[in-house]
Amino acid sequence: MYPHLIYTNPPQVDKFSQPNRVPGEKPKDTDQPNYAPMQQDFSASLAKFNLDRARRAEGRTLPVPAHIDYIRIRFFSVFDNAKFESRYRSNFGLVPVLSDEFNQRILFAIANDDRFQNFLNEILNFINADQHEKDQRQYNSDLLFIKGFELLTSPDILPSIDIPSDVILNLVDSHLDITSIRESINGALASYLESNEIRYEFVDGNSTIQLWDVTSAELTEVVNNFDVITSVRPNAFGVISPDRYGIASRSFGFQPVLPDNEIPIIGIIDTGISDQTPLAELIMNPRENDPYDLTRTNARIDNWDNTWGHGTGVAGIAAFGHKLHSRVSGQVQADARLLSIKALSPRNPRVSDNAISEAIRRANKELDVRIFVLTISENIKDDNEPISALAYELDLLAYELNILICIASGNMRRNMIDALGQMLPYPKHFSDAENNIHSPAESMNNLTVGAIADNLEANLFVAGIANDKTAPAIYSSKFHINLDSATLTQNQANKQLVKPDILYYGGDHEITGDKSRTGISVLTPKIGQYFVRETGTSYAAPFVANLAARILGEYPRLSMQTVKAIIVNSATVPKLDETFTPVSKSVLNNVLGKGIPSEPICLKSTDHEATIILEDGILPGQIQTYSLKLPDYLLISKKATGLLEFQLTLCFKFKPIQHSQSTYCPIHIGFGVFRNAELSQIASGKLDDQYDKETNERTSKGHRLRTGWSQDPYYRGKLLCNTQKTSFIVGKKELIDEQNTFVIVLSSQFSKLLTETQKAEYAQENEFTIAIRVHERPAKGEYIDSLYEGIRLVNNLSTLIELDADLEAEATAE
Structure with missing residues (x-):
């Protein structure tokens, strides 16, 4: 086993030029569109708008010093902020304040009443127009992009909440x-x-x-x-855990042992961690004046449900990972210390987002906590719903602090068994919106975790609902962005954008709903109970946090986006049996994410599987190339095809734009693996796919190696993603053709919907990480030499441990 490698060779840099894909001029449509239905719709919308505006004015009963109205406009296609925002402001007095439905619906503030009267007049002109030829229109042509409009009213703002409290x-x-x-x-x-x-x-x-x-x-x-x-x-939180059918064990039976070296601290944002368990000596919270006790009920007490606790079970997994279970005994080495950030307690009001944010900031600043687990959630997200305020806040924290929050994706909240005693139709039920992720699991800078049915105890995994331990658990949730939705066009969809990011151990249920044999064994603070069998994504998330802590234990100076990239890059999408055939590929992609991580691959490389970490930064508008050479001994391998398997994962953090669904991630960074070519050829776009100018059909696959670009930012309104993964196979012929050298290419651009003002704000270098895993697959398992040593020598690479030692020596010298 060897430490992972770090790529330290400088890149080649150039300006990026994206080739135009627009075909030649299309024949002009000589038929005049029929605008009569649109005129009728506008007439009805205008009448309703004026009535609603008058009623809203009448409903204002308090002496507020100022008022402002909002108009919601739905467009036929993506509203191009870069092109139209200034025109709507100057011509109509409208300022966009919120976008949803993938930038096809915009909420505008009426910032200037005089200019807005121009908008209403233009609407009337359109309604009354009988000439629509371009040179004869008596109205502003921008109206032709509008599908409908309405005033934002109190019923729109205030949903049906019977007894609002928080x-x-x-x-x-x-x-x-x-x-x-x-x-x-x-x-x-x-x-x-x-x-x-x-x-x-x-x-x-x-x-x-x-x-x-x-x-x-x-x-x-x-x-x-x-x-x-x-x-x-x-304004409510709930723990992410299904109803219990647990069976408890008789004793703790183990004692934590701290290693000689420093270990990371994991912040557990939950219901508290009981110090009446062996976890007591791992808890970092002070006994008095605890700033991390947000509920003022003692962060060292876990009294959720007054019985089982929740945070204690989560904390036990975070500290020990798979080493902790009901049959453990003796001394067990801890992988992390624990900080209890108590954010939920029975009969206490929901703590504020400010309190959670300040606790995370304090923990990072004062205790250098870089890993957190969040297993409490808000609402189930509706299909295609924009990102929530809390997810936005967590993304900002990850961007500013270099932290990673492992967030449980959320569990199904409906009963597994209906009134007639029938089990949900697993796995068809995943298609339902009721199985969407819970807010704030849509956070993009952090790591969202779903669950597989595995309970880590092979002999006990019997009679589960899932046919295989690696299949997604029945209660696990899927991404809420519906790729089959009519509101999301093919040009806007991005298959790389998915939550959960990964799946991990969560346990299963039997067809009766019982989990006493198939659940995960977790600690409980209940006196005399010690361990109980549980299920849930809330137990999968701390397993991943434990894995992150172990990676940091091996390589303390890694950025948290690098830790994220290593975990995602190690993952493998599970092979599903025929029971999943009725589930569409897009739904399965939203359930499975990037797959199940491998602990050994995360921590170490081997002779025949090398992980290389490439950390760098890139400016929008740039393209950068990194050469990767493969050792010569591969050319004498007996295997001609499928000799090497590559897995590459890109992760970067970004400062999100709130209230703008299509530009929430405003920066594109993507990668591709090219053959051994010059940067000038790659940067010019000459090696990209070639298209016929008349038919716009692809005529050449260009010079890319197998996969193409990891994501395509060409179309306006494209949803951009900051976690991308791709894989491909290389044979001996390709090695010979390219002199054993391939080129990893990074390009960056602004979202095409950004205004010039926004571009100026984001015109800075963005750090990124690519985790590259190369796995040799020789004929009949006959290895010739060490792939790891070969790659290290021909590329002059250091190991992460050598890099840590060099950085520590530099810090000491200063």
């Missing part, structure tokens, strides 16, 4: 055109809440206000009068 108000962002009005209304809202003794907290980081113990009447009054609110949702 809620979150989502606010409009601070845009230059409406900043003074927004701040004036915010001040009035704060005064109202204080005078009515409603507990509240502004969360500036994600543009929300959190309210506690608010009545329905008060909430309705707030929505009717204070025009800074775009939506309201319940």
Whole structure:
């Protein structure tokens, strides 16, 4: 076993030029479109808009110093911010404040009433027009892109919540055109809440206000009068764990042992960690004045449900991984210390996002905590719903602090067995929206974990619902972005964008719902119980955190995006049996993510499988190439085809853009593996796929090796992804043709929907990591030499351990 390699050779850099794929001029359509139905729709929309606006004005009963209305416009296609945002502002007085439906629906603030009157006049002109030829139109042609429009009303903002108590108000962002009005209304809202003794907290980081113990009447009054609110949702957390059928064990039977070297600390954002268990000596929390006890109920007590606890079980797995189970005895070496960030307690109000964010920041600053586990969740996400405020906050934290939060994807909340005693139709049930991930599992800078049925105890895995241990567990959840949705075009979809990122051990249920034989064995703080069998993605997530801690234990100076890349790159998508045939490929992709990580591959390389880490940065508009040579001994192998298998994973963090679904990730970084070519050829695009100008059909596969680019940012509105993985096979002929050398190519661009102002803000180098795994597959298992040593020598690579030693020596010298 060997330490992983680090690529230290400098890249070649050039400007990136993306070739044009647009075909030649298409024949002009001589038929005049029939605008009569659109005119009728606009007429009805205008009448309703004016009526709703008058009613909203009448519903304002409080002396608020300023008001602002919002119009929601749905477009026939993607709203191009870069092209149209300034025109809508200057011509119509409209400022975009929120986008959803993949930038096909935009919420605009009416920032200038005089200019907005121009919009209404142009609508009337269109309704009354009888000439629509381009040179005869008596209305603004931009209206032709509009499918419909409506006022944002109180019923739109306030969902059907029977007895509101704790809620979150989502606010409009601070845009230059409406900043003074927004701040004036915010001040009035704060005064109202204080005078009515409603507990509240502004969360500036994600543009929300959190309210506690608010009545329905008060909430309705707030929505009717204070025009800074775009939506309201319940302010609630819940633990991610199905109902229990557990059977407990008789004793703890083990004692933690700390290694001689420093080990990472894992922050457990949960229901507390009981110090009445062997975990006590691993807990870093102070016994008094604990800033990480967000519920003020003692972070060293786990009294969830007053019985089993939840955080303690999660913490046990995070600290020990697969070493901890009901039959463990004696001394067991811990892989991590524990910090209990108690964010949930029975009969206590939901803690604020600010409190969670501040606790994470404090833990990172004061204790150097870089790994966190989050197994409490909010709502199940609707199909194609934009990213939540909490997920946005967690993405910001990961971007700013170099941390990694392992987030449970969420469990199915409906009963597995219906009133007639029938089990859900596994695995067909995955297609239902009820099995979508839970917020904030859509966080993109962090690592989202679903569950497989494996309970780590082969002899006990009997009578489970899943036919195989590596199959996704029945309760695991899928990504909420529906690739089969009519609102998401093929040009916008991105198969690399998926949550959960990976799957890990979570246990299974039997067809009766029981899990006493098929569940994972976890610690419980209940006196006399010690261990209980459980299931859930909330137990898969800490397994991954433990794996991350072990990687950091081996290579302490790695960035957390590199740790993420190593974990994802080690994963293998499970092979599913015929029971999954009825489930579409897009749904399976959303369930399986990038697959199941391999612990040995994450930690070490071997003679015949080498992992190479490439860490660097790239500016938008640049292309960079990195040559990778393969050892000469491969050319005398008896195997001609499929000699080498490559797995490559790219990870990078980004500063997200809130309230903009299609530009939430505003930066494209993608990679490809090319044959042995000059940078000038690659940068010019000459080696990309070639297209016929008349038919736009591909005429050449270019000079790329097998896979092409990891993601394609060509089309406006494309959903960009910051975790990408690809794999391919190389034979001996390709090695000979390319003189044993391949070129890894990175390119970066802005999202094509960014405005010039946004581009200026993001015009900076973005760090990235590519994990490259090369696996030799010789004929009949007859290896000739060490692939690891061969790659290290011909590329002049260092090991991660050598790099750590060099950096430590430099730090000591300074």
